[in-house]
Amino acid sequence: MQLLEKLQILADSAKYDVSCSSSGSNRSNKKGQLGNASMAGICHSWADDGRCISLLKVLFTNYCIYDCKYCVNRVTNDIKRASFTPDELCELTIEFYRRNYIEGLFISSAVIKSPDYTMELIISALKKLRYEHKFNGYIHVKSIPGADLSLIYQAGLLADRMSINIELPSIQSLKLLAPQKDHQTIIKPMSYVSEQIQGANELTIYRKKQMFVPAGQTTQLIVGATRDNDLTILNLTQELYNRYKLKRVYYSAYVPVNTDTNLPAINTSPPLLREHRIYQADWLLRFYGFNAGELLDENHTSFDTRVDPKCDWALRNLDKFPVEINRAPIETLLRVPGIGFKMAQRIVRARRVAPLSFEDLRRMRVVLKRAQYFITCKGVYYGDADIDSGNLYSILSEKTDTKNIYGQISMFAQPVD
Amino acid sequence: MIYVTDGSFEGILSAIFEAYENKEIPESIVSRDFYQISLDTDVKEIHTNEEKSGRVYNAIIEKMSHEALETIYKAWLSEHYEVGTALYKYVKIGLKIGKKVLSYLQNPDVLLVNDLAHKVAFESHRFLGILRFKKLKNGLYYSRIEPDNNITMLIAEHFAQRMSDQSWIIHDAKRNVYALYDTNEIVFTNEEIPITSDGIVDTMFEQLWKNYFKTIAIESRKNPRLQRQYMPRRYWKNLTEVK
Numbered sequence: 001m002q003l004l005e006k007l008q009i010l011a012d013s014a015k016y017d018v019s020c021s022s023s024g025s026n027r028s029n030k031k032g033q034l035g036n037a038s039m040a041g042i043c044h045s046w047a048d049d050g051r052c053i054s055l056l057k058v059l060f061t062n063y064c065i066y067d068c069k070y071c072v073n074r075v076t077n078d079i080k081r082a083s084f085t086p087d088e089l090c091e092l093t094i095e096f097y098r099r100n101y102i103e104g105l106f107i108s109s110a111v112i113k114s115p116d117y118t119m120e121l122i123i124s125a126l127k128k129l130r131y132e133h134k135f136n137g138y139i140h141v142k143s144i145p146g147a148d149l150s151l152i153y154q155a156g157l158l159a160d161r162m163s164i165n166i167e168l169p170s171i172q173s174l175k176l177l178a179p180q181k182d183h184q185t186i187i188k189p190m191s192y193v194s195e196q197i198q199g200a201n202e203l204t205i206y207r208k209k210q211m212f213v214p215a216g217q218t219t220q221l222i223v224g225a226t227r228d229n230d231l232t233i234l235n236l237t238q239e240l241y242n243r244y245k246l247k248r249v250y251y252s253a254y255v256p257v258n259t260d261t262n263l264p265a266i267n268t269s270p271p272l273l274r275e276h277r278i279y280q281a282d283w284l285l286r287f288y289g290f291n292a293g294e295l296l297d298e299n300h301t302s303f304d305t306r307v308d309p310k311c312d313w314a315l316r317n318l319d320k321f322p323v324e325i326n327r328a329p330i331e332t333l334l335r336v337p338g339i340g341f342k343m344a345q346r347i348v349r350a351r352r353v354a355p356l357s358f359e360d361l362r363r364m365r366v367v368l369k370r371a372q373y374f375i376t377c378k379g380v381y382y383g384d385a386d387i388d389s390g391n392l393y394s395i396l397s398e399k400t401d402t403k404n405i406y407g408q409i410s411m412f413a414q415p416v417d
Numbered sequence: 418m419i420y421v422t423d424g425s426f427e428g429i430l431s432a433i434f435e436a437y438e439n440k441e442i443p444e445s446i447v448s449r450d451f452y453q454i455s456l457d458t459d460v461k462e463i464h465t466n467e468e469k470s471g472r473v474y475n476a477i478i479e480k481m482s483h484e485a486l487e488t489i490y491k492a493w494l495s496e497h498y499e500v501g502t503a504l505y506k507y508v509k510i511g512l513k514i515g516k517k518v519l520s521y522l523q524n525p526d527v528l529l530v531n532d533l534a535h536k537v538a539f540e541s542h543r544f545l546g547i548l549r550f551k552k553l554k555n556g557l558y559y560s561r562i563e564p565d566n567n568i569t570m571l572i573a574e575h576f577a578q579r580m581s582d583q584s585w586i587i588h589d590a591k592r593n594v595y596a597l598y599d600t601n602e603i604v605f606t607n608e609e610i611p612i613t614s615d616g617i618v619d620t621m622f623e624q625l626w627k628n629y630f631k632t633i634a635i636e637s638r639k640n641p642r643l644q645r646q647y648m649p650r651r652y653w654k655n656l657t658e659v660k
Contacts, residue, residue: 011632044546047634050643099550349520
């Protein structure tokens with residue numbers, strides 16, 4: 001089979017993994033060798049679906065022994081199959097990298113023969129890349145569920161980032177759709193990698209830096225393939241960040257690729273708005289100091305479609321507003337709808353020099369469309385409706401243009417963590 | 418009074434020095450390229466002077482910090498027609514309030530300099546990703562770019578570190594600025610280097626890359642607007658995958 005056709009098959013099977021980030025590692029270049037990693041990550045292109053391309057994202061093989069119902073590569077599907085040789089994979093990575101098409105490699109795989117056999121194949125390709133080709137670029141490796149922990153350790157020494165996809169957000173869903181995978185084959189390696197990363201960081205203190213997955217580990221959850229609600233997904237996310245110290249949780253709106261009575265029909269369009277809301281909430285957990293419990297609870301298990309999660313929270317906590325732009329601590333500013341991380345920092349910096357007026361904010365291009373109802377400037381309220389008037393929800397939901405939803409996904413299409 | 422400079426960074430700093438030396442307050446500092454003759458105002462031609470510009474350069478570092486100098490320099494790379502005047506006003510404020518000038522975004526001139534610097538930094542980061550090399554017959558890698566801002570100086574070092582074992586040329590075709598790297602050091606030049614299209618031999622990997630680019634998109638999530646938002650059309654003609 002020609003390389004062109006292989007690449008097409010193995011990229012096509014890899015595309016539902018949404019992780020694109022190339023950040024978090026500072027692997028450096030050694031003179032006369034190829035490549036380094038960039039802490040902030042670099043996007044190299046954007047595909048027709050608007051998602052960033054930063055890594056060469058391919059499967060090692062799409063031959064699979066499993067029959068997971070949601071997956072395009074399930075053994076019972078009649079699709080074209082292919083496998084790379086380690087040399088082919090190295091050549092593609094190196095030659096793409098030299099032309100600055102990519103930031104590195106994202107290697108995943110279906111399970112061929114056995115999890116251990118698959119993991120060994122991946123390791124041999126990565127060893128070639130690192131040792132023979134002296135490649136110091138970014139590598140994201142997927143750990144194969146069920147592979148021996150010693151193999152996962154070896155892969156972790158070669159990679160910058162590692163991930164194992166949970167995919168289905170609850171044990172019930174896993175049993176229903178991926179009966180051959182068991183919950184433990186996912187959680188065990190995740191907690192193992194998390195311990196190894198911490199161990200490597202502690203070693204660094206008194207020894208030469210040992211690189212074990214320096215950019216941390218991530219996972220992916222599928223949204224909309226099962227009945228799991230937003231609350232289940234958000235609580236799981238919170239636990240993954242707190243307990244396993246994950247760098248990122250990615251969410252993938254389910255694109256139906258198979259027919260099954262337990263799955264959405266094949267022509268169902270992916271729940272993009274729902275995915276978008278969950279990403280917004282994920283951001284609130286990681287950078288804005290929110291807890292899952294503040295955003296959703298048993299009485300409120302799904303995100304509002306018409307206002308974003310921060311707005312939704314603010315509307316349920318009107319007694320905490322309005323806040324004074326010139327005095328509120330940054331943690332409070334971050335909770336104002338419409339004020340993002342960068343803007344909060346800008347405000348805090350500027351007000352140290354001189355107090356800010358409403359006009360100043362406008363000039364600094366703070367988006368006041370939503371924020372105006374939740375702030376005062378030098379004690380004056382500028383909202384065009386009163387905060388106690390009771391119609392803020394209808395005002396604010398009109399200001400969120402759902403038609404424009406794709407255009408707003410700016411914050412997570414960047415690979416910046 | 419209008420000061421007219423040669424448009425160089427040193428030229429603008431020399432003009433700022435002269436404003437202080439002559440106790441004048443020029444209403445604008447413009448580059449010769451943008452200057453339009455006006456009969457109502459006095460005009461003074463500024464000669465770029467290394468000592469004068471050097472003194473302003475050092476004063477910026479001492480009174481305001483390295484970060485301020487970096488902001489000023491990046492803003493200059495924007496080639497914005499009002500950048501000379503804005504930098505003059507920025508330095509004037511900075512000499513009074515010190516490094517707080519970096520945060521004084523309430524002031525329109527400070528905000529303009531800050532925005533220009535931000536735009537330049539944003540575009541140079543963008544080009545770390547969307548710059549493409551083509552392999553030439555002689556083994557050199559060649560890249561043609563046409564950025565909005567004069568960013569070649571800012572991005573060359575990144576590629577020297579990353580592709581430390583390969584020789585390359587980055588060519589800003591808009592400004593005719595070249596960065597050359599020979600696996601040892603970077604040289605910047607304005608002297609034209611002839612590159613003919615038959616010197617480029619790169620069909621196989623370009624084909625693979627184009628094919629990969631097409632395949633990786635999910636059909637049911639197609640979103641050309643979002644794609645163009647991140648990767649504006651004006652850059653496409655130098656991008657292998659969408660050309």
